[in-house]
Amino acid sequence: xxxxxxxxxxxxxxxxxxxxxxxxxxxxxxxxxxxxxxxxxxxxxxxxxxxxxxxxxxxxxxxxxxxxxxxxxxxxxxxxxxxxxxxxxxxxxxxxxxxxxxxxxxxxxxxxxxxxxxxxxxxxxxxxxxxxxxxxxxxxxxxxxxxxxxxxxxxxxxxxxxxxxxxxxxxxxxxxxxxxxxxxxxxxxxxxxxxxxxxxxxxxxxxxxxxxxxxxxxxxx
Amino acid sequence: xxxxxxxxxxxxxxxxxxxxxxxxxxxxxxxxxxxxxxxxxxxxxxxxxxxxxxxxxxxxxxxxxxxxxxxxxxxxxxxxxxxxxxxxxxxxxxxxxxxxxxxxxxxxxxxxxxxxxxxxxxxxxxxxxxxxxxxxxxxxxxxxxxxxxxxxxxxxxxxxxxxxxxxxxxxxxxxxxxxxxxxxxxxxxxxxxxxxxxxxxxxxxxxxxxxxxxxxxxxxxxxxxxxxxxxxxxxxxxxxxxxxxxxxxxxxxxxxxxxxxxxxxxxxxx
Numbered sequence: 001x002x003x004x005x006x007x008x009x010x011x012x013x014x015x016x017x018x019x020x021x022x023x024x025x026x027x028x029x030x031x032x033x034x035x036x037x038x039x040x041x042x043x044x045x046x047x048x049x050x051x052x053x054x055x056x057x058x059x060x061x062x063x064x065x066x067x068x069x070x071x072x073x074x075x076x077x078x079x080x081x082x083x084x085x086x087x088x089x090x091x092x093x094x095x096x097x098x099x100x101x102x103x104x105x106x107x108x109x110x111x112x113x114x115x116x117x118x119x120x121x122x123x124x125x126x127x128x129x130x131x132x133x134x135x136x137x138x139x140x141x142x143x144x145x146x147x148x149x150x151x152x153x154x155x156x157x158x159x160x161x162x163x164x165x166x167x168x169x170x171x172x173x174x175x176x177x178x179x180x181x182x183x184x185x186x187x188x189x190x191x192x193x194x195x196x197x198x199x200x201x202x203x204x205x206x207x208x209x210x211x212x213x214x215x216x217x218x219x220x221x
Numbered sequence: 222x223x224x225x226x227x228x229x230x231x232x233x234x235x236x237x238x239x240x241x242x243x244x245x246x247x248x249x250x251x252x253x254x255x256x257x258x259x260x261x262x263x264x265x266x267x268x269x270x271x272x273x274x275x276x277x278x279x280x281x282x283x284x285x286x287x288x289x290x291x292x293x294x295x296x297x298x299x300x301x302x303x304x305x306x307x308x309x310x311x312x313x314x315x316x317x318x319x320x321x322x323x324x325x326x327x328x329x330x331x332x333x334x335x336x337x338x339x340x341x342x343x344x345x346x347x348x349x350x351x352x353x354x355x356x357x358x359x360x361x362x363x364x365x366x367x368x369x370x371x372x373x374x375x376x377x378x379x380x381x382x383x384x385x386x387x388x389x390x391x392x393x394x395x396x397x398x399x400x401x402x403x404x405x406x407x408x409x410x411x412x413x414x415x416x417x418x419x420x421x422x423x424x425x426x427x428x429x430x431x432x433x434x435x436x437x438x439x440x441x442x443x444x445x446x447x448x449x450x451x452x453x454x455x456x457x458x459x460x461x462x463x464x465x466x467x468x469x470x471x472x473x474x475x476x477x478x479x480x481x482x483x484x485x486x487x488x489x490x491x
Binding site for chain 1: 282283284321322325326328330332333334335336345346349350351394395398
């Protein structure tokens with residue numbers, strides 16, 4: 001049997017490589033798309049039109065009320081039975097984006113509502129319409145408020161990408177599983193995988209602090 | 222003959238509001254308000270809190286839609302809020318927006334945009350919304366800032382300013398829109414007492430320069446000095462109106478007298 005310490009170091013390389021080339025891009029892309037969905041859903045949710053806000057409410061409820069794994073399986077294994085067959089990678093991106101969209105929508109909604117009503121009125125009184133008020137006045141202020149909770153969402157997402165291994169995406173955890181199956185050193189290999197996830201999330205936390213400081217320059221707290 | 226004496230004349234009338242009514246749920250805030258203002262005039266609204274003063278101002282800026290009544294601004298728009306008439310919401314909204322184009326509001330809490338610089342706050346309306354040339358707008362903004370003593374604050378963020386400075390920027394932001402009518406909603410109520418004077422002074426200077434304005438305030442000394450016409454409101458109606466001399470010197474109604482006494486001699490009781 002190989003030296004466990006040596007195996008740990010040896011497996012770190014391929015696991016980290018899969019982390020950087022698959023897990024991180026999957027998380028980044030899904031988060032970016034999810035954020036767009038979240039902003040749209042949040043705006044629908046605060047709409048005065050009951051049908052529009054009802055649709056948003058329903059979407060959020062379904063996403064939050066069903067397991068991520070089930071959502072992935074519906075898209076990857078379920079859709080082919082109604083004639084829609086997607087590759088693992090796009091399936092994972094779609095499922096993760098929709099999932100993030102549902103969770104982040106509530107964060108974005110709360111952040112928008114946290115901006116004082118006087119800001120809307122001041123924007124209206126200088127002549128802005130609703131869209132311009134949102135993009136120029138409300139969302140920039142909501143952004144600062146939503147950085148900490150959205151960072152949590154993002155960190156959860158990074159870890160949730162491990163579920164994509166179950167729909168055949170060769171991401172970080174899938175690579176770890178393959179090495180573990182070949183060597184039967186489960187403890188060592190999965191600890192190596194855990195370490196890589198942890199390092200990725202640490203880097204993200206630093207990014208969060210930097211972003212908060214940057215946004216804080218403009219506003220007294 | 223002072224302006225206040227011919228306050229009812231129709232010559233050079235800028236603003237006429239008639240029969241404004243507004244309820245929030247069960248609470249009837251405005252119960253038929255009439256108000257006229259001639260070009261260059263300063264009309265001051267006084268009254269206890271909850272009397273509807275602020276709601277009148279917000280209606281004039283299109284931030285609130287009255288349930289009934291009409292607002293006519295010389296040169297348009299002419300808005301009828303008659304509830305019987307089936308006016309599509311879209312048309313009503315367009316009219317409210319047209320109303321907003323004619324006036325500019327200074328809020329009790331300055332409501333400056335905290336993520337923008339002072340200059341950006343000021344040019345946002347005239348440049349980005351009204352679409353005037355940026356160079357022209359910036360030059361005008363800087364001149365206005367200099368005028369209120371804030372020439373060196375153009376690149377500061379609102380939170381770096383004192384309350385009085387913030388409110389002066391709020392005034393400049395309103396002026397930069399080149400409105401026909403300035404609306405002040407208790408512009409000094411949120412300020413520390415020592416900062417009130419600098420803001421009132423700016424407003425007084427604007428009044429002297431001939432700006433038309435409606436001011437809601439509790440600063441009676443300001444009303445006495447700057448107003449052409451004072452309205453005392455209580456319970457959603459105008460109880461009494463007249464020149465500052467008439468209203469403060471010889472109030473006719475018991476409620477006016479009681480209010481003035483409470484403000485001027487708060488410790489006396491009644």
